[in-house]
Amino acid sequence: KAGVTQTPRYLIKTRGQQVTLSCSPISGHRSVSWYQQTPGQGLQFLFEYFSETQRNKGNFPGRFSGRQFSNSRSEMNVSTLELGDSALYLCASSSIRTFAYNEQFFGPGTRLTVL
Amino acid sequence: EDQVTQSPEALRLQEGESSSLNCSYTVSGLRGLFWYRQDPGKGPEFLFTLYSAGEEKEKERLKATLTKKESFLHITAPKPEDSATYLCAVQAGGRGSTLGRLYFGRGTQLTVWP
Numbered sequence: 001k002a003g004v005t006q007t008p009r010y011l012i013k014t015r016g017q018q019v020t021l022s023c024s025p026i027s028g029h030r031s032v033s034w035y036q037q038t039p040g041q042g043l044q045f046l047f048e049y050f051s052e053t054q055r056n057k058g059n060f061p062g063r064f065s066g067r068q069f070s071n072s073r074s075e076m077n078v079s080t081l082e083l084g085d086s087a088l089y090l091c092a093s094s095s096i097r098t099f100a101y102n103e104q105f106f107g108p109g110t111r112l113t114v115l
Numbered sequence: 116e117d118q119v120t121q122s123p124e125a126l127r128l129q130e131g132e133s134s135s136l137n138c139s140y141t142v143s144g145l146r147g148l149f150w151y152r153q154d155p156g157k158g159p160e161f162l163f164t165l166y167s168a169g170e171e172k173e174k175e176r177l178k179a180t181l182t183k184k185e186s187f188l189h190i191t192a193p194k195p196e197d198s199a200t201y202l203c204a205v206q207a208g209g210r211g212s213t214l215g216r217l218y219f220g221r222g223t224q225l226t227v228w229p
């Protein structure tokens with residue numbers, strides 16, 4: 001079974017631009033979560049999508065947005081990029097097999113550098 | 116506020132020298148605690164799920180345990196290839212929580228030298 005894939009793997013943008021990152025979950029997984037990882041803050045939750053609906057959102061400004069398609073693929077968008085947005089953006093998928101707990105499996109991430 | 120704290124921040128071990136990593140947590144209604152391994156420039160790799168106090172899981176040289184307040188990742192006779200950052204994450208069941216949100220600790224950077 002193929003794992004979580006993310007594209008592109010590396011991205012360089014300048015301040016003020018916008019960027020779209022893509023995530024394809026493991027086949028059969030309907031939940032996709034996004035995280036931002038920086039050396040200063042560690043892994044921080046951005047948002048979660050399940051069946052094309054955003055179910056939870058972390059404490060990030062409105063410049064960060066996302067969506068999920070009917071095939072469970074997800075995109076996240078960052079508008080008006082700032083230097084502080086430079087980070088590794090990670091996507092994780094899960095199957096929601098139970099309602100007790102749920103394991104997430106991560107993709108390789110997209111390394112975004114804002115100049 | 117849900118929090119996860121890992122210690123130590125960094126750990127250097129000689130090959131064969133066993134040790135433990137700690138993850139303490141304060142969350143509303145723990146649903147699950149997860150251990151991940153992350154190599155530089157890569158996404159976290161899932162290792163274990165623990166969801167009830169007293170539970171233990173093993174995989175090769177790694178053993179994870181869970182109490183009501185903390186979890187330990189024991190590394191027995193480590194090898195250089197075990198060098199990585201080990202992350203602990205929890206899934207909470209309190210208000211505003213969903214199964215899709217994990218709260219991560221800052222990780223323990225483990226270096227095993229020959």
